[in-house]
Amino acid sequence: xxxxxxxxxxxxxxxxxxxxxxxxxxxxxxxxxxxxxxxxxxxxxxxxxxxxxxxxxxxxxxxxxxxxxxxxxxxxxxxxxxxxxx
Amino acid sequence: xxxxxxxxxxxxxxxxxxxxxxxxxxxxxxxxxxxxxxxxxxxxxxxxxxxxxxxxxxxxxxxxxxxxxxxxxxxxxxxxxxxxxxxxxxxxxxxxxxxxxxxxxxxxxxxxxxxxxxxxxxxxxxxxxxxxxxxxxxxxxxxxxxxxxxxxxxxxxxxxxxxxxxxxxxxxxxxxxxxxxxxxxxxxxxxxxxxxxxxxxxxxxxxxxxxxxxxxxxxxxxxxxxxxxxxxxxxxxxxxxxxxxxxxxxxxxxxxxxxxxxxxxxxxxxxxxxxxxxxxxxxxxxxxxxxxxxxxxxxxxxxxxxxxxxxxxxxxxxxxxxxxxxxxxxxxxxxxxxxxxxxxxxxxxxxxxxxxxxxxxxxxxxxxxxxxxxxxxxxxxxx
Amino acid sequence: xxxxxxxxxxxxxxxxxxxxxxxxxxxxxxxxxxxxxxxxxxxxxxxxxxxxxxxxxxxxxxxxxxxxxxxxxxxxxxxxxxxxxxxxxxxxxxxxxxxxxxxxxxxxxxxxxxxxxxxxxxxxxxxxxxxxxxxxxxxxxxxxxxxxxxxxxxxxxxxxxxxxxxxxxxxxxxxxxxxxxxxxxxxxxxxxxxxxxxxxxxxxxxxxxxxxxxxxxxxxxxxxxxxxxxxxxxxxxxxxxxxxxxxxxxxxxxxxxxxxx
Numbered sequence: 001x002x003x004x005x006x007x008x009x010x011x012x013x014x015x016x017x018x019x020x021x022x023x024x025x026x027x028x029x030x031x032x033x034x035x036x037x038x039x040x041x042x043x044x045x046x047x048x049x050x051x052x053x054x055x056x057x058x059x060x061x062x063x064x065x066x067x068x069x070x071x072x073x074x075x076x077x078x079x080x081x082x083x084x085x086x
Numbered sequence: 087x088x089x090x091x092x093x094x095x096x097x098x099x100x101x102x103x104x105x106x107x108x109x110x111x112x113x114x115x116x117x118x119x120x121x122x123x124x125x126x127x128x129x130x131x132x133x134x135x136x137x138x139x140x141x142x143x144x145x146x147x148x149x150x151x152x153x154x155x156x157x158x159x160x161x162x163x164x165x166x167x168x169x170x171x172x173x174x175x176x177x178x179x180x181x182x183x184x185x186x187x188x189x190x191x192x193x194x195x196x197x198x199x200x201x202x203x204x205x206x207x208x209x210x211x212x213x214x215x216x217x218x219x220x221x222x223x224x225x226x227x228x229x230x231x232x233x234x235x236x237x238x239x240x241x242x243x244x245x246x247x248x249x250x251x252x253x254x255x256x257x258x259x260x261x262x263x264x265x266x267x268x269x270x271x272x273x274x275x276x277x278x279x280x281x282x283x284x285x286x287x288x289x290x291x292x293x294x295x296x297x298x299x300x301x302x303x304x305x306x307x308x309x310x311x312x313x314x315x316x317x318x319x320x321x322x323x324x325x326x327x328x329x330x331x332x333x334x335x336x337x338x339x340x341x342x343x344x345x346x347x348x349x350x351x352x353x354x355x356x357x358x359x360x361x362x363x364x365x366x367x368x369x370x371x372x373x374x375x376x377x378x379x380x381x382x383x384x385x386x387x388x389x390x391x392x393x394x395x396x397x398x399x400x401x402x403x404x405x406x407x408x409x410x411x412x413x414x415x416x417x418x419x420x421x422x423x424x425x426x427x428x429x430x431x432x433x434x435x436x437x438x439x440x441x442x443x444x445x446x447x448x449x450x451x452x453x454x455x456x457x458x459x460x461x462x463x464x465x466x467x468x469x
Numbered sequence: 470x471x472x473x474x475x476x477x478x479x480x481x482x483x484x485x486x487x488x489x490x491x492x493x494x495x496x497x498x499x500x501x502x503x504x505x506x507x508x509x510x511x512x513x514x515x516x517x518x519x520x521x522x523x524x525x526x527x528x529x530x531x532x533x534x535x536x537x538x539x540x541x542x543x544x545x546x547x548x549x550x551x552x553x554x555x556x557x558x559x560x561x562x563x564x565x566x567x568x569x570x571x572x573x574x575x576x577x578x579x580x581x582x583x584x585x586x587x588x589x590x591x592x593x594x595x596x597x598x599x600x601x602x603x604x605x606x607x608x609x610x611x612x613x614x615x616x617x618x619x620x621x622x623x624x625x626x627x628x629x630x631x632x633x634x635x636x637x638x639x640x641x642x643x644x645x646x647x648x649x650x651x652x653x654x655x656x657x658x659x660x661x662x663x664x665x666x667x668x669x670x671x672x673x674x675x676x677x678x679x680x681x682x683x684x685x686x687x688x689x690x691x692x693x694x695x696x697x698x699x700x701x702x703x704x705x706x707x708x709x710x711x712x713x714x715x716x717x718x719x720x721x722x723x724x725x726x727x728x729x730x
Binding site: 113114115116119122123126127130136137138140141142143166196197 | 575
Binding site: 005006010012013015016017018019022023039041053055056058059060061062063064065066067068069070071072 | 476477478479480481482483484487491492494495496497498499500501502505508656657660661690696697698701
């Protein structure tokens, strides 16, 4: 099972260039439609559950606007162990 | 001939093409890049020579080469690029081949910024290149003047075998106004009445070889060249001085400004007149040769001259020398890309008209610095 | 959409040596990627306080506003000469230039050849996007044949404007150079390789092994007239055939450097 990930976009830097949207292998990024950042762009946002923290979005982002988080796998296995033991 | 809405840079470029420009070599630099871009299309369409050089240094040397063949050539640049061209200009002046330079001034020194200024007056008028040489400098302030003086520049350059400069600033380069362009003519070297100049380097078919060089190892010969250039210059001074006068018949205050500064000053002068202040405008068209005699004639009637420039007092110094101790010369300038507004100049006119000068001995530049610092405190950053 | 679980660790974030300023670069411009990679490398090597950048004239003229290190600004094309002056005075500092194709390959051709020929112990980052971006998209020495630009409106005609200059190939013939490579920034795999090259180039300087240059094929969506994603394809179709990605000069001592990542 792939590692689960999460990203946060610092919206003030995003210029809606869509390089990350295009590059994301899990296709979980899209340009928001409901808000604008201070420079007038619709910032990108995470949609859906498929992020694997592959970091491709952060690598391709020209504005270094993306922080990538990865689920701590050890704690997930420990959680599974605890569930089994119950 | 139709009136068209034209951008300064394009008006000058198209004018040059229409009077038969054979070759243009240039390099991108704001605020004159559109001139280069226009040339890149139109010169190719008209089957003339166009090349974007690798630098301004290369461009001026390409111009030098083409000029040596007797062709009608031009280049254009701004601040940092003009500085790079100075060596070439000195060579071209020494070799006495005709050439037209368009300088679209921007703020400096260094890279500065891309807004308009008149900070290169000293460099262009007093010669930024090395050695004793001279160049004719024309300063338009409208699109139509830019067109007319570009035509004139080529004629003067060819007549006197001189470097002729059309000196404008970023505002004139970028603004759009109606203008009438000249009739289209073929490339100069292909016009039916053109014969190769007697000095041109084109292969020595039918005559002794021609040599164009700026080297004169014998000091005596070099001195001879310098004297000959000087004598020719003194003749040009008598014949090629140009200026425009506004409301000077009864003026007690004479505002002096060229280019955009002169144009803004004209607005202020008109408003001051409507308040009954006896003020007029003297606008030099030829900055070299400077219209000294015409200015001297105004000394007796004036209480003070007000020199308005977009620099820290360059033409001001020349005017001071011309009128020497006979008249008070004041200064107002904005610099660094800041453009003066008519109301600022109007304030100066009013200040001068209400002052008496018997006991004034503050240096006008020091006084200006103080007044400008006060004005700047009231302005937002980034103006 | 739910957050996976509460035990998340950060695996990537914006390097703090990048200033908290929204850049003036166009959306999708790979200048931002190049800046970020340089910032990451300076952080990883812990040399932020010992590095001096020499900015040049082009779209990246304000690169000094985005990377928080000591910087000087060079006249158009002269950055390699200025960097020489800085490095010769401060040989223990890391000195790099950051130049576009107009700056380096046009007006600055003399300076780059001589800095490379002298084997100056500096690092040059060369951003190649085949046009003069800052002044509105004029032809550059790196523009490809047939490319329409604002000063080659009918397409670059090799009969009058000649052929593009391949700077990495050109400099690699100079004995004074130690590490000359070309990479690209058009997709994440190539960006990863570009970062390794940038890291290697800085290591070359840190070990006093001579002149290093990383040429980075970059996109210019605005002046190529395409959107940022299309610009990546444009680069692959038009630039890579003329500017192959590869290593053009790697002296044996540099070949021994191993960079992880």
